[in-house]
Amino acid sequence: MSLIEPRTLKGFRDFLPAKMVQREKLMETAKRVYRRYGFLPIDTPALExxxxxxxxxxxxxxRQMYHFVDAGGRAVGMRFDLTVPLARFAAQHINELGTPFKRYHIAPVWRGENPQDxxxxxxVQCDFDTIGTTGVVSDIETALVIHELLLEIGIDQFRIRINNRQILSGLLESLxxxxxxxxxxxxxxxxxxxGPEGVGKELAQAGISSEQSDKIFQFAGVQGTHDEVLSKLSSMLRSSELASQGIERLSIVAGALRAAGVPASRFEIDVSIARGLDYYTGIIFETxxxxLPRIGSVCSGGRYDNLAGLFTKQQLPGIGASLGLDRLLAALEKLDRFQESPRAADVFIPLFDPDRMNDYFALAALVRSVGISAEVYPEPKKLGQQLKYADQRGFLVALIAGARELDQGLVQIKDLRTQTATEVAWKNNSEGFLAALASILGLQNMLSQSN
RNA sequence: GAGGUAGUAGCUCAGUUGGUUAGAGCGUCGGAUUGUGGCUCCGAAGGUCGGGGGUUCGAGCCCCCUCUAUCUCCCCA
Structure with a gap:
């Protein structure tokens, strides 16, 4: 019989342990930062x-959404992002949740577009959003979270570009x-x-007059410090109430970020960013x-004051942003920022003498009882081969015990990095044994903390 | 969805103007007198040359289609 070729769908991937450990680490970092700011987790169905x-x-x-008719004849779709499901979720549950409601949501989304780098x-997206407030405080907080998140991931060469849809709308109105x-x-x-020429061409094709086009370029070309940019914009768009509101709000945000210690170089007021999603109404972010600017934005979002309006008559404004975990990971990989291959466990216990298997499990249980990870080798291979495996996988310590040691209640603690070994009694001496092990692992503090 | 580039072992690649049984390095597995790893040496496994069709006496190499990756358009995390 012919074999089925094992393969994955275009744009869909498997993750081997080395990569999955990195992904989990990133998700844990995101969770930690979000929770630090008072966001709580939720989950929603993949299918809606x-x-x-x-x-x-x-x-x-x-157009890019995966959708089909299910066996019950329902038209269903796979979520395209986490924001729209949040809008539905909020409309459905806001009476149980109360406002303001701050949640984070780390989950996969699906888009049927052409894959690229x-x-x-x-x-996977790592979203965090604040529902139920139009206050500028949440605009500021969103920017602060983005900033802290990237720093905590270990990136410092980044820039958060900020704009406000109201400014764009004001400009368009005035033109x-x-x-x-x-x-x-x-x-x-x-x-x-x-570049400007490309944009100029596209504007001309869209039927924009050259006077209008000039004004747009004049607007987009505004440069300088945050305050200079804001005051130039403000004099340019003085006639527009909407734009003035947007500018005022951006100016509050910029001031707050500076006050919070965010370096001016890390954020930029960039009136050219617009974002394709139609639901944004206020501040917008792109990071x-x-x-590696070409890979695109790794964390973006904005304020959407009307999103939940499609599901409820209640006024549910919101703001949030999303870290693109997989895109960021692709970038880190490209920048060669991957750390060394992950270690499965710290302590290796060779299956030296298969007749003493129960002793090895007792030893492993003892080690794990204080939170140190341990692995018992599954096959009674030659000791040298087992140690070679331990070495290649990066174990720190091996606990070697054959009949000779076990009969005396001893075990050899071998530091695989320095190749030094010491024999320690472990039966009836678990404290002494664990202390010796912890000291070799460099974990003295950890033991005293857990006790 | 449209166009450009690419596709040879798990990985990185070689493969002469189409010419017998397609190679290397790394990795994997095994061994080098039966209780101690990273070096070295020896050996093995692993490829329908992405898949399908065509041209030819003969295709990894040429042509067409398709799949996948990558880039551009588009859009976005």
């Missing part, structure tokens, strides 16, 4: 009624281009990718790695 998911992001997102059809907003924003968004 199609009507819940469609028409919320943009036409493009609808750092872009997959299945990938009488409201009906062409999508194409204008889309063109503007590509500024640092295709790029300075060493």
């Amino acid at each position: 009624y199609l009507e819940i998911l469609t028409g919320k992001g943009s036409e493009e997102t609808d 750092g872009r997959f059809r299945e990938f 009488d281009l409201k009906d062409k907003s999508t194409s204008v924003l889309r063109a503007l968004d590509k500024l640092d990718k295709v 790029t790695l300075l060493e």
Whole structure:
């Protein structure tokens, strides 16, 4: 009979332990930072009624959504992001939750687009959002979380680019281009990718007059310190109430970030970023790695004051951002920031004498009882081969005991890094044995802490 | 979805103008007189040359299709 070729779907991937350990580490970092700011975890189904998911992001997102009719005849879709499910979740449960409600959600999402470097059809997002407040405090907090998150992951060469949709809307209003907003924003968004000429061409194609185009470039070309940018924008868009509000809010955010100790170089007011998702209404964020700008934004989001309005008459404004775990990981890999291969456990116990298996399990249980990880080798191979395995997998210590040692209640603690071994009694001396082991592992403090 | 580039062992690659049984390094597994690893030496396994079709006496090499990766458009984490 012919074999089935083992393979995975385009844009979908397997993860081997070395990579999965990195992913888990990243997720743990995200959780830790989110919880530090008072966000709590939730989860929602991968599958939703199609009507819940469609028409919320943009036409493009609808096109990229995986959807099908289930066995019960229901039109269902796989979630495209975690924000739209949150909107449904909030509309459904907000009476039990109360506001403001802060949650984080780390889970896979699916997009049927063409895979590229750092872009997959299945990938994990680490979202955090605040529902139920329009206060500028949550705008500021969102920026602070993004900043702290990246630092804690171990990245310092990054920049958070900030804009406000109200400013863009104000600009478009003042230029009488409201009906062409999508194409204008889309063109503007590509500024640092295709340059001014490219954007100019695209604007011309969209039927934008050269006077309007000039004003757009004048607007996008504003540079300087945060305060300079804001005051220039403010004089340019004085006539627009909407834009002025947006500028005022950005100025509060910028001041707060400085006060919180965020270096000015880490964030930038960039009026060219627009973001494709239609639901954003206020501040928007995009985070790029300075060493690898081409991979795109690794953490972005913004304020969406009307999202839950599609599901409830209650006013449920929100703001949040999402760390693209898989994209960030692809970037870290590209930058060669992967740490050494992971160690399964600290302590290795060779199956030296198969007749003494029970002793090895007793030893392993003793070691694990104080939180030190231990692995018993599953096959009675020659000791040299077992140690070779231990060496290759990076174990720190081996506990070697044959009949000779076991008969005397002893075990050899061998430091695999220095190749030095000491014999210690372990039967009726678990404290002394564990202390010796901990000291070799360099964990003296850990034992006293756990006791 | 459209276009450009690529696809040879687990990994990185070699493979002459199409010409017999497709190679190397690393990795994996085994061994070097039966209780102690990282070095060395020896050996083995592992490839329908991404898949399918075609041209030819003969295809890893040429042509078409397809799949996958990567890039651009598009969009985004």
